[in-house]
Amino acid sequence: MNKLKLSILLLLSYFSANAQNSIKIDPPGKASAEVKISKHIYGHFAEHLGACIYGGFYVGENSKIPNTNGVRNDVVAALKNLKIPNLRWPGGCFADTYHWKDGIGPKEKRPSIVNTWWGGVTENNSFGTHDFLNMCELLGTEPYLAGNIGSGTVQELADWVQYVNFSGESPMSKVRRENGRDKPWKVKFWGIGNEAWGCGGNMTADYYANEYRKYATFVSDWNKSGDLFRIASGANSGDYNWTETLMKNIPGSLLEGVALHHYSVIDWNKKGPSTDFNEQQYFTTMQRALQMEELVTKHSAIMDKYDPQKKIALVVDEWGGWYEVEPGTNPGFLYQQNTMRDAMIAGVTLNIFNNHSDRVRMANLAQAINVLQAVILTKEEKMILTPTYHVMEMYNVHQDATLLPLELKSKDYVMGNQKLPAVSGSASVDAKGLTHISLVNIDSKNAQEISIDLPTSKNASVSGRVLASGKLQDYNSFESPKKIQPAAFKDAKLNAGKLLVKVPPFAVVVLEVK
Numbered sequence: 267m268n269k270l271k272l273s274i275l276l277l278l279s280y281f282s283a284n285a286q287n288s289i290k291i292d293p294p295g296k297a298s299a300e301v302k303i304s305k306h307i308y309g310h311f312a313e314h315l316g317a318c319i320y321g322g323f324y325v326g327e328n329s330k331i332p333n334t335n336g337v338r339n340d341v342v343a344a345l346k347n348l349k350i351p352n353l354r355w356p357g358g359c360f361a362d363t364y365h366w367k368d369g370i371g372p373k374e375k376r377p378s379i380v381n382t383w384w385g386g387v388t389e390n391n392s393f394g395t396h397d398f399l400n401m402c403e404l405l406g407t408e409p410y411l412a413g414n415i416g417s418g419t420v421q422e423l424a425d426w427v428q429y430v431n432f433s434g435e436s437p438m439s440k441v442r443r444e445n446g447r448d449k450p451w452k453v454k455f456w457g458i459g460n461e462a463w464g465c466g467g468n469m470t471a472d473y474y475a476n477e478y479r480k481y482a483t484f485v486s487d488w489n490k491s492g493d494l495f496r497i498a499s500g501a502n503s504g505d506y507n508w509t510e511t512l513m514k515n516i517p518g519s520l521l522e523g524v525a526l527h528h529y530s531v532i533d534w535n536k537k538g539p540s541t542d543f544n545e546q547q548y549f550t551t552m553q554r555a556l557q558m559e560e561l562v563t564k565h566s567a568i569m570d571k572y573d574p575q576k577k578i579a580l581v582v583d584e585w586g587g588w589y590e591v592e593p594g595t596n597p598g599f600l601y602q603q604n605t606m607r608d609a610m611i612a613g614v615t616l617n618i619f620n621n622h623s624d625r626v627r628m629a630n631l632a633q634a635i636n637v638l639q640a641v642i643l644t645k646e647e648k649m650i651l652t653p654t655y656h657v658m659e660m661y662n663v664h665q666d667a668t669l670l671p672l673e674l675k676s677k678d679y680v681m682g683n684q685k686l687p688a689v690s691g692s693a694s695v696d697a698k699g700l701t702h703i704s705l706v707n708i709d710s711k712n713a714q715e716i717s718i719d720l721p722t723s724k725n726a727s728v729s730g731r732v733l734a735s736g737k738l739q740d741y742n743s744f745e746s747p748k749k750i751q752p753a754a755f756k757d758a759k760l761n762a763g764k765l766l767v768k769v770p771p772f773a774v775v776v777l778e779v780k
């Protein structure tokens with residue numbers, strides 16, 4: 267027996283004696299119905315909040331920071347690299363205070379307003395509809411516009427749809443042309459309000475369902491494209507009555523998506539710091555993140571009752587970690603750093619979405635730049651990519667790939683008398699036939715050996731990337747922007763349909779098998 271075979275055999279026997287983490291992946295086509303992981307699960311969110319738009323995306327045409335029509339070139343390049351599929355705008359809570367006509371026409375003539383939700387700052391409306399939609403074209407991403415239901419009118423929303431989508435001659439398309447844009451942008455995704463149960467108007471589910479019916483009726487498919495996608499403002503985490511009420515009372519002909527918001531927050535009154543957290547706070551954050559599994563399962567089950575053919579998507583259009591703001595920053599700006607804990611939230615959450623992609627067909631991380639669990643942080647001309655960015659980039663191999671359902675057995679990550687599954691995973695096969703497996707080990711101390719059964723050809727090979735760091739609290743800073751970044755992963759061995767992997771503590775690994 268040659269040396270290589272012997273070491274593989276020794277490795278195999280070592281793993282079979284010790285591995286308690288196991289994954290079984292069926293070949294494509296074995297599952298009852300093939301499911302595509304919609305690329306829109308990897309969507310982002312840009313609100314007029316703190317330095318997300320102003321300073322983050324947009325610096326204005328006269329800025330010394332390199333830009334295209336006022337949008338930062340470094341940000342555009344970074345988001346294109348992420349393959350950002352859609353971008354939600356202008357809020358959030360801001361959306362239900364936003365009157366889109368304030369943000370069109372010559373910039374010097376646009377009125378200033380007060381951003382009442384976020385810091386009470388003056389908003390000069392220099393970034394409006396044209397600026398956002400042209401930026402989406404630059405990014406190669408689909409816009410997702412959130413309409414104002416809380417303080418707007420049906421006519422106002424109907425006009426917005428006509429303004430951005432109608433190619434013919436009409437009052438609104440005429441104004442669009444006068445403002446320099448001939449062709450419509452053909453926006454597909456429309457949110458009918460945001461958090462209608464809270465900042466969007468403190469409505470009851472029954473009241474909102476009626477409002478929704480009225481507004482959705484006037485969101486017209488101007489160009490008869492047939493792919494207009496209207497999204498109802500959804501439940502806050504475990505408010506199942508909200509989803510039930512919407513599904514019961516809104517006819518399927520008016521509804522393409524139902525939203526859900528869930529933040530990984532330790533305690534709304536005591537969120538804890540973003541970097542200087544302890545292990546108990548880390549554990550609790552992971553508990554909150556993993557709760558997404560129960561939430562999407564239960565909300566989907568309600569939707570199944572009314573929509574067994576799964577025509578309506580569950581759209582998790584706000585998710586992510588939420589901590590106290592960085593000391594010395596405006597509490598209304600929600601600016602927080604982003605550590606390996608956030609990489610763990612991103613990894614496990616995206617695995618949950620992938621595994622539920624029969625119903626979860628769109629999601630938006632909150633938020634893209636300088637707010638909450640951002641993928642990008644900026645400081646004047648500097649820009650850094652966060653650990654969350656790297657996870658989203660590593661996982662983009664799953665976009666529009668076919669889901670490979672998996673059976674996963676995990677060891678526990680134990681904290682006192684509490685425990686969580688240490689390992690999370692999801693898998694897909696892409697159009698080129700490449701299989702990708704994303705694995706997360708949330709255990710803060712122990713590496714996890716995972717044995718994976720998957721159907722492969724004789725000549726199959728495996729490669730991978732890992733995101734790991736020395737401390738859970740590590741982050742990329744403006745002084746040390748590349749402290750955390752993906753590296754080649756060597757701890758995966760493939761032999762006769764058995765893949766043996768060792769994932770370091772609090773690390774994300776994405777494997778490619780070809």
Ligand code: AHR
Nearest residue numbers: 357358359360460461632
């Ligand atoms: O993402 C920040 C805020 O969180 C959003 O504006 C709102 O929808 C949610 O409460």
